[in-house]
Amino acid sequence: MPEESLNYYILFANYTHGLALKELLSREQLPARIAPTPRSIQGKLSCGMSLLVKAEDIDAVRECMERNRAEYYDIVAMPCQIQPRRDRYC
Amino acid sequence: MIYLDNAATTVHKPPSVAEAVFRAINTMGNSSRGTHESSLEAAGTVFETRCKLSRLFGCPGPEKVAFTANATEALNMAISGLLRPGDHVITTDCEHNSVLRPLYRLEDEGIISLSFVPADREGVLDYDAFYSLIRPETRAIVCTHASNLTGNVTDISVPARAAAEHGLCFILDASQTAGAMPVRMEEQGIDILCFTGHKGLMGPQGTGGICLRRDAALRPLKVGGSGVQSYNRSQPAEMPTHLEAGTLNAHGIAGLSAALDFLEETGIEAVQFREQALMRRFYEGVRDIPGVTVYGDFSRPHAGIVALNIRNYDSGEVSDVLSVEYDIATRPGAHCAPRMHRALGTEGQGAVRFSFSWFNTEREIDTAIEAVEEIAAR
Numbered sequence: 001m002p003e004e005s006l007n008y009y010i011l012f013a014n015y016t017h018g019l020a021l022k023e024l025l026s027r028e029q030l031p032a033r034i035a036p037t038p039r040s041i042q043g044k045l046s047c048g049m050s051l052l053v054k055a056e057d058i059d060a061v062r063e064c065m066e067r068n069r070a071e072y073y074d075i076v077a078m079p080c081q082i083q084p085r086r087d088r089y090c
Numbered sequence: 091m092i093y094l095d096n097a098a099t100t101v102h103k104p105p106s107v108a109e110a111v112f113r114a115i116n117t118m119g120n121s122s123r124g125t126h127e128s129s130l131e132a133a134g135t136v137f138e139t140r141c142k143l144s145r146l147f148g149c150p151g152p153e154k155v156a157f158t159a160n161a162t163e164a165l166n167m168a169i170s171g172l173l174r175p176g177d178h179v180i181t182t183d184c185e186h187n188s189v190l191r192p193l194y195r196l197e198d199e200g201i202i203s204l205s206f207v208p209a210d211r212e213g214v215l216d217y218d219a220f221y222s223l224i225r226p227e228t229r230a231i232v233c234t235h236a237s238n239l240t241g242n243v244t245d246i247s248v249p250a251r252a253a254a255e256h257g258l259c260f261i262l263d264a265s266q267t268a269g270a271m272p273v274r275m276e277e278q279g280i281d282i283l284c285f286t287g288h289k290g291l292m293g294p295q296g297t298g299g300i301c302l303r304r305d306a307a308l309r310p311l312k313v314g315g316s317g318v319q320s321y322n323r324s325q326p327a328e329m330p331t332h333l334e335a336g337t338l339n340a341h342g343i344a345g346l347s348a349a350l351d352f353l354e355e356t357g358i359e360a361v362q363f364r365e366q367a368l369m370r371r372f373y374e375g376v377r378d379i380p381g382v383t384v385y386g387d388f389s390r391p392h393a394g395i396v397a398l399n400i401r402n403y404d405s406g407e408v409s410d411v412l413s414v415e416y417d418i419a420t421r422p423g424a425h426c427a428p429r430m431h432r433a434l435g436t437e438g439q440g441a442v443r444f445s446f447s448w449f450n451t452e453r454e455i456d457t458a459i460e461a462v463e464e465i466a467a468r
Contacts (some may be wrong), residue, residue, distance in 0.1 A: 036406035036422045039440030046422045048406075081403045083468045085415050 006077040008053040010061070011037060011046040017071040018049050028064050030057055038078060046073045092418045092454045096289065096400065097238050097266060097395050097445035103292045104352035107345045111294055114344035120332075121340045122317040131220045139347040139374035140330070146350065146358075147283055148274035149301040156333035157299045157343060160267040162188040163311075164300035166335060168234065168261045169193060170303055171308030172282075175415055177202045177229035177428045180258075182211035183433045184237040184244065187426040193232065195262040207233075214242035219254045220396030230259040236266040237272065239427045240386030241369070241435070243267070250279030259306065265289060266393050281306050289363075290351065292448075293346030296339050302329065340467065360450065361448050365394035368446040368455055370397050375459035383465040385434050385441060394442040394446040395417045397425075405440035408465060412442070415459040420444055 010032070012018040018034070025032045030053075037050040053061050058075075065072065091405055093101045112133065112297035119128030121136045140152035149155055158164040164378045173179065181193060196202040207219040220231065246262060264273050269290030269331045276281055280303070280417065287466040289299030290410040302308070313325040314335035326332060353361065370388075373396050377384050386392065400408050409422035423440045424431055431437045444458060 035410050038404040038406040039423055040404050040438060042406075042423065042440075081407050082465060083412050084411070 006055055007080055008050060008058045008061075009035070009037060009041060009076050009078065010051040010053060010065075011073040012049050012050065012071070013045060013073050015037045015049055018047070021065065021070045021072060022051060025051070025064060026072060026088070030061050030064055032057075032061065034080075039076055041074075042077060052056060062064060074089060092416075092450075092457060094444045094446065094450070094458060095419045095421050096447035097241075097443060098421055098448075099288045100290070100292050100447050100449075101296075101447035102447065103345075103350060104446040106352060107293060110256065110348035111341055111345040114341045115162050115232040118340050118344065120317075121338050123337075124225070124317075127467060131337075134167070134304075135344050135347055136338060136340055139343050139350065142347060142354070143299060145151060146273075146353070147285075147301055148270075148276045148278075149283070150304050153329050154302045154304070155269065155299055156330040157297070157335075157338055159296055159339065160298040161263060161286035162283050162286075164298055165189055165232075165261075166192050167242075167300055167308060167311045168282045169196070170311055171333075172230060172259055172261075172306075173202050173416050173455055174229070175201050176227055178205065178225050178227045179203070179232060180205050180207065180223045180249075181232045182207040182215055182229060182234070182244070183429040184213065184234050184242065185427070185429065186202065186234060186263065186265065186435070187233055187428070188265070190429065194436045203227075208429065208430070209383055210432060213237055213242045213385065213430060213434055214387045214390075215246065217248045220249045224252065224258070225255050225350045228258055230261055231277070232263070233263040233436070234263040234266070236393035237386070237427070237430055238266050238394070238395070239397050239425045239441065241266075241393040241397070241445075242386050243391035243393055245390075246278055246280070249391055252280055253281070262377075266370040267397070268442065269349075269358065269361065270365055270394060271391075272358055274383060275301060275303060279396070282308075286329065287342070287346040287349070289348055290447075291346065294350040297342040297346045300333060308333065310335065311464060340346075355446070364448055365446050368450050368452070369394045369396060371455045372444060372446070372451060375455070376462050379463050381464050385436065395443060396445075397441040398462070399436065399439055399441055400462065403465075405436075405442045410443045412461055416457070419460055423427075 115131035118132040122131035214409035268285040
């Protein structure tokens with residue numbers, strides 16, 4: 001599957017961790033959008049919100065998270081199921 | 091935005107609610123803490139609101155209404171305050187985590203044992219089980235008035251009768267029905283009623299409560315400042331102080347009071363009729379769309395909730411498309427209702443929940459139906 005057809009979801013244990021990372025990424029001008037966590041990757045330990053990051057930005061986002069020791073649960077790449085009508089980072 | 095997540099909280103409130111909170115926050119002192127004007131204003135509003143809730147729910151009296159932050163706190167009070175080592179409790183597959191987790195905790199600690207009334211693939215309960223699960227050590231039946239996932243309304247006459255016949259305490263979680271349909275403690279045989287103020291009652295978040303029938307007595311979850319009997323080592327035994335340690339959220343309660351006025355003027359039956367009409371309109375509009383699966387039993391009483399899935403699409407992604415492309419707010423995922431999802435067979439996919447309120451319009455419903463149809467056709 002080509003890289004650009006994947007969504008990168010950053011998963012969190014709770015909304016606080018997610019919103020903290022969103023703010024951090026905004027400060028560093030790294031785009032990310034809050035989205036519902038797909039049920040199929042949510043598992044038992046992550047929460048219903050995740051950050052959706054474009055494939056082209058994921059390395060910079062990872063680097064930023066490592067540098068700032070951001071709290072997160074997992075990063076999961078998954079294909080987009082529904083054909084988008086506009087850019088949803090799909 | 092078309093807001094269809096009213097089962098989580100109602101965003102659109104009567105304007106008088108915000109006005110009442112604004113007024114209260116600028117004028118109110120601490121309720122039941124002194125006799126100066128500001129304190130009495132708060133105390134008066136709190137008392138008035140107790141009276142309104144007592145009337146609304148057919149509670150024995152305003153002193154039997156204690157305020158909490160939400161239904162979860164009320165349910166914790168009821169469950170932890172009532173149950174003793176060795177007790178057995180009957181609950182159902184339809185419950186929200188606000189019932190399940192307090193019960194699971196007591197079960198995991200070896201304090202109580204637990205039995206579940208099972209639900210079928212439509213989320214319909216096996217009502218006979220309310221009787222067949224009763225044991226000599228059964229102390230209480232705890233159940234929801236309506237599933238927050240399917241919207242199926244529980245026929246509470248069955249657990250209420252079972253409880254009355256066997257001397258059990260019947261605890262009702264009215265999170266999805268208070269304000270949206272009649273809830274009457276005396277007539278319906280509810281011993282302990284737990285409700286939230288910010289959903290169907292259309293009040294502010296941070297409001298809710300617990301109502302007790304005459305003979306229900308609970309060990310309080312919290313003890314502390316009460317403004318009365320300060321030299322008593324124990325929390326005062328009299329209701330509602332017994333269950334209300336600490337400063338009340340009088341600002342929120344003032345908003346709830348205004349919301350109750352709106353409901354009284356409008357009439358619960360009128361609200362119910364409108365929400366039911368909107369729910370039915372949506373259900374009729376989506377049920378036959380190819381690729382759409384609707385969950386729940388629509389042949390019996392139903393709350394203003396419709397849960398569905400489109401093809402095998404992840405419910406999170408469907409909800410995201412509805413939000414980003416159509417500006418429609420819904421709730422995907424697990425809805426804090428793990429056993430209900432298991433019963434429906436939607437544990438892996440979750441479901442997209444649409445939930446309606448008095449303030450939704452027919453046009454909004456039609457737009458949502460069109461959106462579902464378009465997504466299903468992709």
